[in-house]
Amino acid sequence: MIESSARSPSNTREGSEIPPFQLDKFINASRPLDLTGIVMEDAAKYPLSPSEVKVMRYMQDTEFYTVHYMKALMETRALADNEARSFMVCWGYEECYHGRALARILEVCGHEPSKRSIEEFARPRKMTEVVQDFGGRMLSMISPDFLATHMTWGAINELTAIHAYTRLAELSANPVLAAVARRLVKDERRHFAFYYAQARRRLGTELARRMASMSLKALWEPVGGSMAPREERDFVGCYLFEDEDGRARLRDVDETIAKLPGMAWFDLVSKHTNAGTARTRAAGTFVHRPTPFEGASEQA
Ligand SMILES: [Fe+2]
Numbered sequence: 001m002i003e004s005s006a007r008s009p010s011n012t013r014e015g016s017e018i019p020p021f022q023l024d025k026f027i028n029a030s031r032p033l034d035l036t037g038i039v040m041e042d043a044a045k046y047p048l049s050p051s052e053v054k055v056m057r058y059m060q061d062t063e064f065y066t067v068h069y070m071k072a073l074m075e076t077r078a079l080a081d082n083e084a085r086s087f088m089v090c091w092g093y094e095e096c097y098h099g100r101a102l103a104r105i106l107e108v109c110g111h112e113p114s115k116r117s118i119e120e121f122a123r124p125r126k127m128t129e130v131v132q133d134f135g136g137r138m139l140s141m142i143s144p145d146f147l148a149t150h151m152t153w154g155a156i157n158e159l160t161a162i163h164a165y166t167r168l169a170e171l172s173a174n175p176v177l178a179a180v181a182r183r184l185v186k187d188e189r190r191h192f193a194f195y196y197a198q199a200r201r202r203l204g205t206e207l208a209r210r211m212a213s214m215s216l217k218a219l220w221e222p223v224g225g226s227m228a229p230r231e232e233r234d235f236v237g238c239y240l241f242e243d244e245d246g247r248a249r250l251r252d253v254d255e256t257i258a259k260l261p262g263m264a265w266f267d268l269v270s271k272h273t274n275a276g277t278a279r280t281r282a283a284g285t286f287v288h289r290p291t292p293f294e295g296a297s298e299q300a
């Protein structure tokens with residue numbers, strides 16, 4: 001049995017309660033998204049707003065795009081790390097089902113799922129991407145502390161995903177989408193628990209903390225940013241996190257990450273997302289949120 005030394009931080013907000021992570025348990029429990037009791041076809045009875053469709057397509061792409069991150073990481077020393085490799089195989093498998101579930105709801109509701117991830121996989125690699133991947137491989141050869149950066153990055157993105165899907169559920173007038181989004185949250189919590197426990201342990205050296213801080217400050221952007229135009233990324237952040245509750249959730253991500261060793265400075269999630277929301281509003285982009293369906297939680 002492989003067990004991390006993670007303990008729950010004092011933060012009690014939803015998404016931030018962190019149980020000790022057991023890798024064996026995670027691997028044994030890995031499975032397609034649990035849709036038990038949810039009738040996907042029923043989604044057709046309820047509307048999806050145009051803004052919601054845009055957000056769902058973006059999220060569908062980020063889920064399918066996980067395989068790109070996996071590929072880049074498996075070309076580094078992560079391949080030789082038992083915990084990282086074992087987790088990533090199951091992680092990619094589960095994220096793929098997340099993308100499929102979102103695509104299915106879009107389809108059932110008469111909207112075409114996004115084809116971007118398929119097109120992205122088919123296009124030749126850009127020179128900047130080749131250089132980035134090469135840089136990652138080189139960095140990983142210099143020191144195993146490189147993995148701390150990846151684990152911290154993963155913790156940020158998975159905790160953001162928890163809040164993003166929670167908000168998607170809360171803001172939706174479609175109870176089937178809301179129910180599926182809440183099931184997605186359950187999986188994202190498991191992913192976050194792994195990354196956070198790993199980050200806390202691997203940020204134990206000064207070099208690891210420096211590499212993580214430098215990389216995040218120089219390169220981090222909200223998830224999906226490397227795949228989609230900035231306007232789309234900004235729009236998704238605006239739709240999900242523009243109001244007081246949304247901003248509180250962004251702060252929660254920052255504060256939880258700031259509790260990791262050497263990360264006290266961390267404020268990037270609020271900073272980037274709020275700046276994106278301001279750009280969306282300055283551009284006069286219309287953001288339509290449906291009125292949440294009162295029975296939305298019944299299927300969850
Ligand atoms: Fe996911």
Ligand SMILES: [Fe+2]
Pocket residue numbers: 095158161187188191
């Ligand atoms: Fe995830």
